[in-house]
Amino acid sequence: MAGDVEIHEELVLGQAADENAAASLASAAEQVNAHVLHSYGPRVAVAQLDPTDTPALAEALPGDMTVAAARIPKSARQRLSESEQLGLRAFELRSSDEYAEAKANRPLQGAVWDGADQASAPGCAELAAAPSQAPIDEALSHAAIPLSARLSGSVAVGLVLVEGPTAALQFDATERAKVVAETQNGATWLGGRHPVQPVTWRWDIDVIRVDVAADPNAADLEALWRDPAMAALGYGSGLGGVQAYAEDLRRQLGTDWAYVTFFTKYPTGWFAYASLGGPRLVMQYANDGWGPDNIDRVFAHETGHIFNAPDEYASSNCNCGGTWGYYGKPNANCANCASGGGVSCIMRANTWDMCPSTPYHLGFPICPGRLGVQFRGNVSASSTRRWFTHSWPADCHVVWSVVPTTVRSGAAQIRWDVQLERASTGYITYWISITNLTAMQCDIEARYAVLGST
């Protein structure tokens, strides 16, 4: 079933743009009591039938037509016309779980059109006076489900290398591989910072050559090459088209999040930039003075922006306030104001470090509840020994306990005391003093319980 309409539908795909296709399909459908509901050109149609008749329909179809599989290969998709692709995408959207869920939770489900206490139905006059359709970029703000609210689970990345008609605008095979290697590397590092379950990355890689001359004076440097590239992938212009592509990727690849990464040699407004919160980042292959060997770091930095992390380097004019990212935390590691100048971080410098603030911005679980043994040791008879353990995130609520592991019955063996040091804005050091109350050496283990974050 597609959408929430209680009938069974199947997608039929043809191979050839044959003008007799519609008649052939109708004839085959008739043989199995099926009905062609929609056709979007000679190669894409939707048929209504009893689910048990699907194999019979497949058998009855002409040799160049098939009942489509769950996921249409990219090669088959690219052969389709724009309207055929639209029909295909619409059917896929209607078949998705998200669509079914949205339909199951329709606003004003069951309300009568003229219900006095509900939203009004648009009358003819209201329709006539309705504002024109919002520009596509504006429509982004109305997207129902964020594409990149937090860096967790699985992420689809549409990696699009956009080439032009001249050699200077094209990537050679080594450069293409370099882009893939660098983005793979940067993603692996960034996703690997997740403290509980490293992120899984699902890639959809395309090399698109567009027939547009470079124009450094173009009013919109990005749209010049991006829009034709998106058209080649079957999507509309503007960031709305990019968003639609990301949403399709998320649905088709079954990921939690999605965004689109463009690499190009066309002139761009800056060598690397991203939309805060997605849906796209753009990078020049040359990567300015940082060079292609640092694409991974810049890609990781820009992906940080996709997942709502702010810049931390001084000339960004950052400040230590604000509400950023998944938890709405301030930009506490901003180089302009952080205590002691802040610490090394991917959002600040060309490094594989991450400061205490960025995990909050990316939405990592900061203090997942867990139990463990931090250290084991021994304390001499009738003496006190002190240990310290550092770099515990300051927001984590941690409870310590110390237990003897030397067996000796009859009396208490140890007591302990925990003292705290706020070593930096983001981190706590725990000092644990353990006293042996007995006349014999005692082995101990210090246990922690992380209860969550404050």
Add this chain to the structure above:
Amino acid sequence: MPSTESTSEILVLLQRGEGVPDHLGTHGRLVHSASSRLFVLELTPGQQLADLTNEPAVRWVGEDPPGDVVEELDDSERLFIDGWLLRRRGKPERPGEGLDWDAEGRHPPDGPTDETR
């Protein structure tokens, strides 16, 4: 070894038309997928390549695919493998290692008008 850190990542190619086996996760963690049949898996400690090779759904598993395997792949999958192999070579010392993005003489990522402050 991939250059970010020392992991035991390997490439896994499934037989054409095979779905991902439910128990694949026992062999390792899925790090990247390039298509419905080509993956990078981080092996679970104690798991061996042979454990995966014996899986009926697995066409090939390893670090550097042989020619007959590469010939089966589509363009995107080949490009993904090219990137994987390049990444495994490591890289020379980076320009500007450790420098702040706005270090003297360098431009930071993100243009002056961006919203990422």
